[in-house]
Amino acid sequence: MTTEPYDGRLARAVALRTGGRADEARELLLALRAEFPDDAVVAYQTAWTHDVLDREAEAVAHYRAAIAGDLPEADLRDALLGLGSTLRALGRDDEAAEVFAHGVARFPEYRPLRVFRAMLRYNTGDAREAVADLLRLLADTTEDPDVRQYRRAISAYADDLDRSWLG
Known part of the structure; x- marks a missing residue:
C-alpha cells in the first residue's frame, strides 16, 4: 500500500495519461479502482485512459460505473x-x-x-x-x-x- 494520498495518485495518473504515458496511468488507475471501487471520478479517469489505449471494450464498464456514481x-x-x-x-x-x-x-x-x-x-x-x-x-x-x-x-x-x- 502506498503512502501517497488519493488526490496525489489521481493527479499523477491524469498527468501520466496527458503526458503520453497512458500504460502507466492505466496501472495506477486500476489500483485506485480496486481501492476505491465506488469512486466515480476514478472510474471516469480509468475509462478515459482505456479509450486512449484503444481498449474500448474494457472502458465500457468503467464509464458505466462513473455515470452511475456522483460525477x-x-x-x-x-x-x-x-x-x-x-x-x-x-x-x-x-x-x-x-x-x-x-x-x-x-x-x-x-x-x-x-x-x-x-x-x-x-x-x-x-x-x-x-x-x-x-x-x-x-x-x-x-x-x-x-x-x-x-x-x-x-x-x-x-x-x-x-x-x-x-x-
Missing part, C-alpha cells in the same frame, strides 16, 4: 460522450443511441454530444438526420460571416432536407 456535471457529460462514442466504435449502435439520447436530453447545450450522435446516425443509415443535426449545429455555432448570412436558409433546409415545400 461533477462536466465530467458526467464527457463520460456520456465517451461511453456513447466507445459503444459506437464497438458497433453497439443501439446502446450508443440510448446513451446519446440520454446525454442530449440531459445536456442539450453541450454540442459535442450532438456531433457524435450525428456520426452514429450516419453509421446506422440515418444520413438524413445526421446531416440535419450537423446543419443545425453549423447554423447555431459558425462565426464565419459568409456562412452566417445564410443561417436562416441553412436552418430551414435542416428542418426539411427533402424540400417537401417545393412540391
Whole structure:
C-alpha cells in the first residue's frame, strides 16, 4: 500500500495519461479502482485512459460505473460522450443511441454530444438526420460571416432536407 494520498495518485495518473504515458496511468488507475471501487471520478479517469489505449471494450464498464456514481456535471457529460462514442466504435449502435439520447436530453447545450450522435446516425443509415443535426449545429455555432448570412436558409433546409415545400 502506498503512502501517497488519493488526490496525489489521481493527479499523477491524469498527468501520466496527458503526458503520453497512458500504460502507466492505466496501472495506477486500476489500483485506485480496486481501492476505491465506488469512486466515480476514478472510474471516469480509468475509462478515459482505456479509450486512449484503444481498449474500448474494457472502458465500457468503467464509464458505466462513473455515470452511475456522483460525477461533477462536466465530467458526467464527457463520460456520456465517451461511453456513447466507445459503444459506437464497438458497433453497439443501439446502446450508443440510448446513451446519446440520454446525454442530449440531459445536456442539450453541450454540442459535442450532438456531433457524435450525428456520426452514429450516419453509421446506422440515418444520413438524413445526421446531416440535419450537423446543419443545425453549423447554423447555431459558425462565426464565419459568409456562412452566417445564410443561417436562416441553412436552418430551414435542416428542418426539411427533402424540400417537401417545393412540391
